[in-house]
Amino acid sequence: MAKLNDNGFEPKIVAFLCRWCSYAGADLAGVSRMTYPANIIPMRVNCSGRVDAGMVMAAFEKGADGVLIGGCHPGDCHYVNGNYKTRRRVILLKRALAEVGVKPQRLHLEWISASEGVKFQRTVTEFTGLIKELGPSPMSGDGED
Amino acid sequence: MSRIGVFVCHCGMNIERTVDTQAVAATLSEHSGVVFTTDYNFLCADPGQRLIRDAIAEHKLDGIIVAACSPAMHEPTFRRVAAEAGLNPYLCEIANIREHCSWVHQDRDKATQKAIRIVKTLVEKVRGNQPLEPLRIDHDDKCLVIGGGIAGIQAALDVAESGFEVILVEKEPSIGGHMAQLSETFPTLDCSQCILTPKMVEVSRHPNVRLLTYSEVVEVTGYVGNYEVKIRKNPTYVDPDKCNLCGECVKVCPKSVGSEFERGLVERKAIYIPFEQAIPSSYTLDEEACLGLHPLRCSECAKVCEPKAIDYDMRPEYIEESVGAIIVATGYSLYPISSLTEYGGGQIPDVIDGLQFERLLSASGPTSGEVRRPSDGKIPKKVVFIQCAGSRDPERHNAYCSKICCMYTTKHALLYRHAVPDGEAVVFYIDIRAGGKGYEEFTQHAIEEERILYLRGKVSKVYRQDDRVVVWGVDTLSNRRVEIEADLVVLAISMNPHPSNLALSKILKISCDADGFLKEAHPKLRPVESLTAGIFLAGAAQGPKDIPEAVSQSSGAAVKAVTLLTKDKLIHSPEVVEIDEAICGGCGICVDMCPYNALAVNGAGVAEVNEVLCEGCGSCVSACPTGAAQLKNMTTQQFVEMIEVALQDG
Amino acid sequence: MEKIRIGIYWAASCGGCDVSLLEIDEQILDVAAKADFVLWPCATDTKYADLRAYKDGSIDIVLFNGAIRTEENREIAKLLRDKAKHLVAYGSCAQMGGVIGLANLSSRKEIFTTLFGAKTHWPKEESIQDGYPLHLPAFLDRLLPLGDVVEVDYVIPGCPPPREMVSQFFDALLGGKLPEKGAVFAAEKNLCDECPRERREERITRIVRPHEIESDPEICLLDQGIICMGPATRGGCGAACPMANMPCTGCAGPTANITDQGATMLNTIASLIGTGLEGEEELEAEEAILAEIDDVIGTFYRFSLAASIFKGAQRE
């Protein structure tokens, strides 16, 4: 588990979790009483394929310092291939973010299955650590320009 | 929506310990549109449910949020409660503050703040929700059972007996599965064939069962109640109606390969019958082993076949069926013995796996039930049984316990002692897991009265010395190193998921767990259902199981399937896509996105949804360039508002 | 009958919008007969002092083209808002910042350095020229669409607005049938609705630029690998560009319930990219196709960056 960089900054992270895998993986992390930083606000989507660029940008606009998208592993999407579509969107979106000067690492896509409570915990912990290191997003209000 | 109620559950101490539920309720009472909040010890219990119903009535609530455990647990419960109070169930949402909050955080303050954010997002969702009515749809009333082992047979029989047609698909030339290979079964020592064969016959003769052996499911489309299934029946090159089982073909066939049924202990010909009691009772020409399927190449078998049953021109046949429910009973395979190099697996001929030993014990086996070892056919006078071979070993092999090995090892040792009364049986074990009716008594009897030596400890090395197999191990109870010169070593090899699980899970759109077994909808409460509606799991396809367990799960799956098939109409979620016709320009981008073909651009130049096919994934919504396609109760607008409150401070 | 008082103003604009007004052919006679132009810097000489002297609400309608780039643009926009009964964002720049909104990818400093070189060469806001004090309006940090500065009543989109939309507007104005506030004088549906090209609902297997292939004039440009913004753009222009064998670049802005045109088109393209199969084996091929899009922002936000969620570059 990554050690949290403790610079006092408490980032806000929106996590879009697909209902069949990552959301269930987060449930499993809960059932197994694993702990991770409380900075993420989970939001259930039916499929990672529902997460679009506008939603991610809206999250940054409204003050998120990081956005996590959790989907089923390749080949496991409950709806066959929604995760592949989102994977492509994320590639383009990261490039768009970079072009407008937002660090693309602030957006993270991870495949977490319903049986991977540990991976959920690790992903959230590491991602929170990374965003802490990056500091506030330039759009979150407290971020510097 | 302006009269929203928020109910915050303590879940005993489960939530209350780390989340200040009172503070959550108090903060939410300030949130716009929220007119009622409360916290309560157990909302899912009867008094809790009553509290919700009463509040809905008393405060005329037009939307509620239950902040409690995961919606995977109680969403249906609370939606029903809402409905009972006259509130459209789709105006009830669950805020997950247990699995996603109280259980994973320790800082009470941070957890409370996070819980508040979570609940607020759901308030915004409910605010944007519209009342919906479930869709009612027709369904087919046949059932597909995949796998013709004991689990599949049992499920097929149960469904067929309930009056529904069953299509039973088996990959191998005969039904029967692994159970047909077993000599006797624990703990009662019934002859496996004797209890299985009648069932095989029954299922093959049942008027409601269509049996397709040597067949594979290649494509499944559709949805619960209305699956379109495509099955490939591979050519056996022998017409079972003409074949009179004379066996002349086998005598002339020049090509031999290892017999699958005998687990390679003996050979079979390219044209063969897997075992005597095989059903269907007919020969199969193994295309891969055959020298050429062409009169110019060989055709010895066709020449001697009097009834002219052999037909080299047979082609795969594709069969299409519409079914309402599917039961998956693919069974298991064994962990490859060659991967167990530390035990000489695959290298020392007298190190064999459990199923090979079953064949050696079986009266119908290659040695007619006399235990003779593979290398030289001698009767082994000292046999070492190694339990947990490939199981419970996360570093090198499978991490899980294969569950049946303890018991079948006892059985093996015992049967061996009966077959070779002057033989010595030694068992290496880590633990003995004999949880099952009569199981503990069975092992105890074996240990105490059958003079079987049980050594607690692991085997570190197995090697060959002259014609013997030397086993090094430790007896952890006496703390002694042991070295045994054995004649035969039997590995209680780990159960592996069936190799077809992976491909099948993709065809069926169900998932496999990390080990490759098919994943159940809930490990405790929905163990026979997959996450996809209308697809059920039976037997070792879902995880290691012994026969009684596999059979009971099969009956469970059958009941689930029958419950579905008996329904007049199926209910489909109304949370489907809706097209705003005023905006949709008919670009058709959504059409190609839908994995279920639920969309088409109609004559009027706008996209149209087949609601029954729509599973609500939202792929089309994300792709629609105009915003015309929206998921009911999960609109982009709702998400934006949820995101906003999630990030709001204070 | 009293004549309708029309004002036309240009802020940060190329002048094309002013010219586009003349494209309405003989309808212009009708306009001249029924309306007076009380302000039109491009054609008549009006001083700001005259404008300030107008009573509030005394101009029936102001067509404002160009974006807000300087303090002066902002000030006049506010002034015109007061003077006008109805304020119209005319053209893509007023509506969404337009092409020049892409300047928001650079800071004021970067823009000035590119234009004028070292800081010493930068124009000063206050200076003495030929003995007279000269005040230059401040250059804003960011270019803004008109709607970010004042409330806008109507939008006539386009770069420049095409004849169909302009004349639709004058019909409504002269006929006294102005629609409800917020109306956009363009189609409700996307461009594909009026585009005669046939969409085959195919995946995008390669991305090419118009000059790189000889495209089939009957088939949807997207199907041929040319990024056409038509799907994410309002119709109303008669699909002029696709009919001239050029892809739509999105000048009319998105349909009503889309907030970010670029993000939307990015979604659409990413969804459509692929070999036709979806699977792990295809990932590399998909990545290669995506890599063919250079300049993501310039492609998807050609006219709308200043009005997008991000509005321009963030500094991090």
Ligand code: SF4
């Ligand atoms: S993608 Fe959107 S605009 Fe295009 S046809 Fe589908 S619903 Fe209509």
Ligand code: SF4
């Ligand atoms: S949400 Fe759209 S893509 Fe998904 S199943 Fe429904 S119609 Fe098909």
Ligand code: SF4
């Ligand atoms: S060419 Fe452009 S406007 Fe025409 S149908 Fe294709 S995407 Fe739509």
Ligand code: FES
């Ligand atoms: S359902 Fe999980 S990514 Fe599609």
